[in-house]
Amino acid sequence: MWAILCDIEDESALALAVLLEKSGRDLTVLCPEHLVGATHIHRIGADGASASVRLRDGTVLDLAAMSLLVNRFRAVPETHLARCAPEERDYVRSEWTALLASLLACCGGPVLNPPCSDAPGGYPPGEIESLHYAALCGLPVAPRRITEDSEFWAAAEPVPLSSHLVVGDAVLPDLPAALADGARRLARVLGLPLMQIDFAADADGAAQFDGCSGDVEFRHAPGPALVEALRRIAAADSAATEEMPS
Amino acid sequence: MILLIGIPSEPPLAMVADALRRLRLPFQLVNQREAARHSIALDIGPAGVDGVLTLDDREVVLADVTGVYDRATDPSVVPEMTGLEDDDPGALRALRFHSLLSAWLQLSPTTVVNRLRPMGTNASKPAQAQAIHDFFRVPDTLVTDDPDAARRFVEEECAGAGAIYKSVSGERSIVMAVEDDDAERLGDLGPCPVQFQRRIAGTDCRVHVVGDAVHACLIETDALDYRYARMKGRADPKLNAVELPPAWAEACRRMTRALGLEFSGIDLLIDSDGTPWCLEVNTCPAFSYFDVGPGNPIATAVARHLAGAGRVIQTTGPML
Numbered sequence: 001m002w003a004i005l006c007d008i009e010d011e012s013a014l015a016l017a018v019l020l021e022k023s024g025r026d027l028t029v030l031c032p033e034h035l036v037g038a039t040h041i042h043r044i045g046a047d048g049a050s051a052s053v054r055l056r057d058g059t060v061l062d063l064a065a066m067s068l069l070v071n072r073f074r075a076v077p078e079t080h081l082a083r084c085a086p087e088e089r090d091y092v093r094s095e096w097t098a099l100l101a102s103l104l105a106c107c108g109g110p111v112l113n114p115p116c117s118d119a120p121g122g123y124p125p126g127e128i129e130s131l132h133y134a135a136l137c138g139l140p141v142a143p144r145r146i147t148e149d150s151e152f153w154a155a156a157e158p159v160p161l162s163s164h165l166v167v168g169d170a171v172l173p174d175l176p177a178a179l180a181d182g183a184r185r186l187a188r189v190l191g192l193p194l195m196q197i198d199f200a201a202d203a204d205g206a207a208q209f210d211g212c213s214g215d216v217e218f219r220h221a222p223g224p225a226l227v228e229a230l231r232r233i234a235a236a237d238s239a240a241t242e243e244m245p246s
Numbered sequence: 247m248i249l250l251i252g253i254p255s256e257p258p259l260a261m262v263a264d265a266l267r268r269l270r271l272p273f274q275l276v277n278q279r280e281a282a283r284h285s286i287a288l289d290i291g292p293a294g295v296d297g298v299l300t301l302d303d304r305e306v307v308l309a310d311v312t313g314v315y316d317r318a319t320d321p322s323v324v325p326e327m328t329g330l331e332d333d334d335p336g337a338l339r340a341l342r343f344h345s346l347l348s349a350w351l352q353l354s355p356t357t358v359v360n361r362l363r364p365m366g367t368n369a370s371k372p373a374q375a376q377a378i379h380d381f382f383r384v385p386d387t388l389v390t391d392d393p394d395a396a397r398r399f400v401e402e403e404c405a406g407a408g409a410i411y412k413s414v415s416g417e418r419s420i421v422m423a424v425e426d427d428d429a430e431r432l433g434d435l436g437p438c439p440v441q442f443q444r445r446i447a448g449t450d451c452r453v454h455v456v457g458d459a460v461h462a463c464l465i466e467t468d469a470l471d472y473r474y475a476r477m478k479g480r481a482d483p484k485l486n487a488v489e490l491p492p493a494w495a496e497a498c499r500r501m502t503r504a505l506g507l508e509f510s511g512i513d514l515l516i517d518s519d520g521t522p523w524c525l526e527v528n529t530c531p532a533f534s535y536f537d538v539g540p541g542n543p544i545a546t547a548v549a550r551h552l553a554g555a556g557r558v559i560q561t562t563g564p565m566l
Contacts, residue, residue: 039390039391039392039395040389040390040391040392040439041388041390041392041395042372042388042389042390043386043387043388043389044372044375044376044379044384044386044387044389045384045385045386045387046383046386048376048379049372049375049376049379080437083437084437084438088438090417091413091417091418091438092437092438094369094413094414094415094416094417095413095414095415095417095438095439095440096438096439097369097370097415098369098370098371098372098373098413098414098415098416099370099372099389099414099439101369101370101373102370102371102372102373102375102376102389102414105373105376115373116363116366116367117366117367117368117369117370117373117374118366118369118370119366123363126349126352128288128290128295128346128349128350128353129349129352129353131290131295132290132294132295132353133294133353135290135291135292135293135294135295136293136294141290141291141292143289143290143291143292144289144290145287145288145289145290146287146288146290146346147285147286147287147288147346148285148286148339148342148343148346149285149339149342
């Protein structure tokens with residue numbers, strides 16, 4: 001089973017859900033409200049970690065049986081926090097965030113993107129960090145100087161050129177080989193197997209790196225190619241699991 | 247050049263500064279209380295990020311920095327910032343200075359003790375326990391919002407040993423024993439999950455790993471959480487430096503590296519069979535409380551690590 005964890009108004013993720021269901025995929029769409037409203041039993045011990053989640057409708061989610069999780073978790077829902085005293089809300093938010101970061105790591109298959117302890121939805125790279133590693137990965141980065149007194153971006157507003165998704169080893173839609181290779185390397189360096197990369201046009205119309213994020217817009221990628229790229233990630237993980245010695 | 251970042255009077259930072267002076271290693275202090283007099287310029291180009299830090303009238307080329315000890319506190323709580331409006335130009339500039347310096351620290355190829363990303367690994371105790379599990383035993387743990395599951399764990403699975411509870415995140419992180427009269431309170435679970443653990447009887451052992459150097463001490467206390475012994479009306483803990491068995495020391499080093507840290511504070515508990523259990527890894531250890539040996543060996547190890555010392559095996563006391 002595959003799953004998508006996303007907000008109810010996350011149109012991009014819901015478009016992916018429609019695409020996957022049309023392709024015949026066994027899919028569950030989970031909202032953060034479902035998760036924090038559920039009953040959780042998360043264990044860690046001599047045998048490793050396990051997680052069982054019983055939703056309010058009685059459905060039990062077996063995370064170990066999930067062969068792929070598209071993780072779009074952004075925040076603990078305010079509707080849940082409203083049940084708590086105002087002075088307790090920040091603490092309750094921290095506790096749920098910490099639980100979900102650990103829980104999502106118990107999925108049997110790959111989690112796109114993998115949770116971090118302090119960011120259950122996956123690592124959010126900073127803008128300077130993105131520029132730095134993009135340059136080191138061979139992507140064209142416009143030189144700039146940033147100080148505490150200057151605006152972050154160059155004075156000239158970048159003209160958006162194109163947006164692409166890195167999905168495992170696939171870059172969708174296609175990019176010239178050098179840019180595609182740089183995009184794949186950047187995604188690996190940042191630990192984002194699912195990453196959007198944006199390019200802007202310089203004065204000569206050439207592509208310049210303009211940013212990247214794990215919070216992708218799925219509609220940038222052609223549907224069939226996106227489904228196939230996700231299938232490959234799940235299959236590669238499954239094959240790797242099978243090859244592990246018992 | 248070595249940089250120390252934070253409030254100069256903060257004990258860990260002050261102790262590392264003293265150690266650097268003793269070792270005659272030059273360093274530059276980035277005093278957060280003087281952020282208004284500091285500036286930073288980051289240049290982004292084909293080779294990545296480089297730049298210049300200006301402290302009063304002294305320029306530090308960032309590429310020349312060989313080691314950084316980052317004890318920066320939240321810049322908004324620095325005394326000079328309190329009482330300022332959110333949109334105060336000076337406050338905004340100081341925040342931005344700190345933000346850019348912090349961004350550079352995450353990218354710099356130099357030794358940074360410690361970077362923010364790995365420091366975040368103890369924001370979720372169960373997530374960190376999953377990583378610890380590759381190196382040490384971890385106590386049986388249940389994180390739940392289900393009163394019945396919690397009750398079964400406490401009353402059945404932890405029968406005889408007892409159970410403790412603590413926060414799941416790094417907030418309000420005080421260890422408490424589950425007492426008989428807590429049974430009714432288990433019914434209050436629901437809006438907020440709680441972490442329960444089987445209680446392990448034994449001796450606390452705090453280990454600090456700095457690069458390859460390992461410093462350990464046993465903690466003699468009758469308090470459940472020795473950090474809060476005095477608050478709970480117990481006697482102050484007694485610390486005794488020890489040398490860990492080589493296999494344990496190596497596991498501590500490997501675990502520290504696996505978490506992406508240069509410096510860690512590892513809470514071990516040694517049970518009556520002599521088996522070590524790992525309770526937690528502190529990713530920004532305030533080590534001053536534990537650095538009681540002659541010559542402050544932990545601060546000295548941090549100073550040497552910042553200076554690029556190679557593999558150093560420290561002997562700090564009797565073999566366990």
